[in-house]
Amino acid sequence: MTLTDVLDDWPLWGISKQPISANQISILEGGLTNRCYQLSLESGEYIIRISAANTAELGIDRNVEKTIHQLVSSLNFTSAIRYCDDENRYLIRDYIEGEVLSDNVEDMSHNTLSYMVEQLKALHQVPVEIDLPVVNISEKAEAYWQMLATQQPNNEILKMKPLMQVAMSEPPAGDFCLCHLDPVLANWLYTAEGLQLLDWEYAGLAHPLWDLAALFQGIKHSFQQLEKKSKKNSHSEIEQNLENKILTLYGVSDLVAWRRACMQMEYLSSLWYQAQAKKDSY
Known part of the structure; x- marks a missing residue:
């Protein structure tokens, strides 16, 4: 899945009133598996994470991940998920300054x-x-x-x-x-x-x-x-x-x-x- 495909879904996210422009996105380096971007909007700062193409090969279950993430974010171990697409190809979570x-x-x-x-x-x-x-x-x-x-x-x-x-x-x-x-x-x-x-x-x-x-x-x-x-x-x-x-x-x-x-x-x-x-x- 490309970043362009992700950005086409912006009306579904509930965090923006208008399409996302290029100057609102920056690449985050360092990930070994997935691609991550920082998204800067009027409503706040977020992370877009696009799942790697070899997710299934690595034995990763995105439904399990989402369930656990929602649990631990409610306990302040990590940031909250704002959106996850139906096919678990990408998610958007709050950005954490640190x-x-x-x-x-x-x-x-x-x-x-x-x-x-x-x-x-x-x-x-x-x-x-x-x-x-x-x-x-x-x-x-x-x-x-x-x-x-x-x-x-x-x-x-x-x-x-x-x-x-x-x-x-x-x-x-x-x-x-x-x-x-x-x-x-x-x-x-x-x-x-x-x-x-x-x-x-x-x-x-x-x-x-x-x-x-x-x-x-x-x-x-x-x-x-x-x-x-x-x-x-x-x-x-x-x-x-x-x-x-x-x-x-x-x-x-x-x-x-x-x-x-x-x-x-x-x-x-x-x-x-x-x-x-x-x-x-x-």
Whole structure:
């Protein structure tokens, strides 16, 4: 779907009294899957997100995403959806003024990390009274394996699929709850009202340690990228302490479950990047 197609729907949105002009739209960079634009109107600032062409291949259910987004926005975890088209090809949500945490990872304080863990813990305690699918690691991975087999049939990693799917299938011990499942730094926004969490397309009923593992890996990756640019190991001490800080802040005592959660999220993350490496442009 093109931006022009989206803008043709403007009378349906209920946020503008006239057609949208080019000077009211700006491209937002940084998204790895979808295309996003900032929309500046008299009624306010909004985000248009056009779903990627490979949404179904990635195993993303836009109806589930919309349901969860509406729930968490009512609890102030993220901004409200203003419009979503009937076929879930795009949505419009309120724009949030703030700073993406990945832009200042070097300045991340213990208080910021504590706040992030507290937000996830609060999310995990949200009562879920709606019907949501239970996240299965092997099922999520299967979508990525299928993309790999189609796009890169000679990739040596495909030989590992049977063993990896069995090894990664069993979740950590413990109850499932509402999880974001992609709380990397780029999805956190620091605002005047506190932290907001963006991009709920992978959210579902899942193990809370998966959220913590994804957070840990995302922050660690950001520090590693900085080290590559500076060609120094100045962040090694921070990386070593990061895991213990997260576990202590959340109150994790089952280290066996934690190690399993970390392996499973590393498994999904690695497959996701492999599957996205040669995706079609849109």
